[in-house]
Amino acid sequence: MIRSSGDVAEATRDVTAGVDGEGLTDFYRDLHRHPELSMAENRTAALLAGRLRAAGLEVTEGVGRTGVVGVLRNGDGPVVWLRGDTDALPVREETGLPYASGRAGVMHACGHDMHVTWLVGAAEALAAARDAWAGTLVVIGQPAEEGGTGESGAAAMAADGLHDRFPRPDALFGQHVAPGPLGLVLHTPGLTMAAMDDIDIRIHGRGGHGSRPEATVDPVLAAAHVVTRLQSGVSRELAATDVAVLTVGRFHAGAKHNIIPSEAELALNLRTRVPEVRERALAAIRRIVEGECAAAGCPRPPEIDIAYSLPATVDDAALDGRVAAVHRAVFGDGAVVDLGPVTGSEDVSLLAPADTPYDYWYVTSTPQDVWEEAEGESPAEKFARVPSNHSGLFAPDLSVVPVGVRTLVSAALSVFSF
The missing domain is CATH 3.30.70.360 (Alpha-Beta Plaits)
Structure with a gap:
């Protein structure tokens, strides 16, 4: 039974009520201090695996070399895959943050440390509230999204039996931290990335x-x-x-x-x-x-x-419409915006088994003071002038930690049985 957006929003508030925002923020800072390049995400994978095991998930490491898969079976119901990528970039950090990268010339300049944090928060929240939903949760920590080794981490995980070794999904969800006015959720049905x-x-x-x-x-x-x-x-x-x-x-x-x-x-x-x-x-x-x-x-x-x-990333339009409606119910109508397709690219679609619907969205994260001080009158002018992904100055506002947890949890609950 497909529940109303209001029902899912209410369930999301209940499930995420106990999220340890401070603990997750500390976890994020630690990941940011210790970035690892594509197919070398060993420490990151171990930390992710440890948190998932502690939450009660069955964990398999080394999928596609450094990938992590956690499975939580919670009765009969749909199977939902939540994906976060784990690799950093060969970029010198210029933020001056107290938790800046401790590795010379390597930085989480694309925000994958935030993605891992969101993944952990969502998994822990859903695992702690198993009476609120039914189905099977599969959490995927995917290496090498940046393709720094000339291979896609999603393709490597698929080649290593991801689609056969684990419960096949009814829906796959992913998200990306992005520049823009703090706290928006950007949805585009159909073609979303090049x-x-x-x-x-x-x-x-x-x-x-x-x-x-x-x-x-x-x-x-x-x-x-x-x-x-x-x-x-x-x-x-x-x-x-x-x-x-x-x-x-x-x-x-x-x-x-x-x-x-x-x-x-x-x-x-x-x-x-x-x-x-x-x-x-x-x-x-x-x-x-x-x-x-x-x-x-x-x-x-x-x-x-x-x-x-x-390949191009093409969100399932019906699934995206349902999740966007849920996100409006959770965050408010004005928080969900469709900016149309972007020319960035992703390998998330390679994770999805054939005919599996998937949905991918963005959570904006530019600190409010940085956004307000950026030159330009229109949002488009400001967007072109604030630090973007892959910049040595890219620094998401830490207040988006709980936001990204709720976006993932609510998306999962929009599919799971209640």
């Missing part, structure tokens, strides 16, 4: 002395023309209504001032929303790179490899 491709390019030239360029084929010059021309592949070949974002994230060539190198390397990142646009963009990239190399007289064709890809 597909993503990382593309590695190697351009072959003929090296030589910097004083005799006529005896060389300069790959730096060819690569520079590629970088410039690639932007026209987006702006002039795709319709204005087609969304595609192409970024050159790395340009590497040479080792000394007076040497023309024999190779140049580019690393591209492409974001698209629909398969047809993705295929057109990839074809344009290949044609432009090959054409510029031919024009430069490169002695060998370029190497163009898609190193890493993720």
Whole structure:
């Protein structure tokens, strides 16, 4: 039986009444001080596993190398999966916080430490209130969402038997901390995040002395023309209504001032929303790179490899509508906002078994004083100027710790039997 949003909101208040907000905040600070990169989240996984075991869940570690799965069977009823990602980024922290990262050049700049905290809080709250719901809760601590090792942690967990070793879900839920006015819950039914491709390019030239360029084929010059021309592949070949974002994230060539190198390397990142646009963009990239190399007289064709890809994230519209209604009942009508799809990407959809509905939303977290002091009159102007995910200045307001616990708990209760 599907309960009303008001019933779920009331049940959420009861289930989360005993949440230890201070203890969870301390847990978050500890995670933030000890960030770990993709597929090296050993300490984080151990802490998560320990909290889940203490709450009464059956815990399996090492799923997809450093993934954690906790299962709580609580009678007959639906199966709900709650997912949080665990990895940090190779970013130098610049926040100056007293609990700033203790690892040089590594930081939870995307907020996955908050995701783990929310996951623990939701699991503990639901485990402590088993008389309020019936079904099976599966908690997933997923590594390597950032793909820092060239692989998706969700794909690694699926390859390690996630879909067969554990109860199959009736619904999968995930969420992300995000910049924006404190405490909003951002929902978008259907397409919510873009597909993503990382593309590695190697351009072959003929090296030589910097004083005799006529005896060389300069790959730096060819690569520079590629970088410039690639932007026209987006702006002039795709319709204005087609969304595609192409970024050159790395340009590497040479080792000394007076040497023309024999190779140049580019690393591209492409974001698209629909398969047809993705295929057109990839074809344009290949044609432009090959054409510029031919024009430069490169002695060998370029190497163009898609190193890493993720599909678009498409929320189940009916499930998202139900959860958004519940979140309105919990937090108020004005707290739930639909800003439409974003060009960020996620691997959460790879966790879901075939035909499993999933829903993914955002919880905004910019401290109120930071938001108010940001330049700009409109929310869009301010949003562009406050620290964002992947910034060394990204620092969620700690008051969102209980907010994210309630969003997860209420989503789970919207599916569980009462």
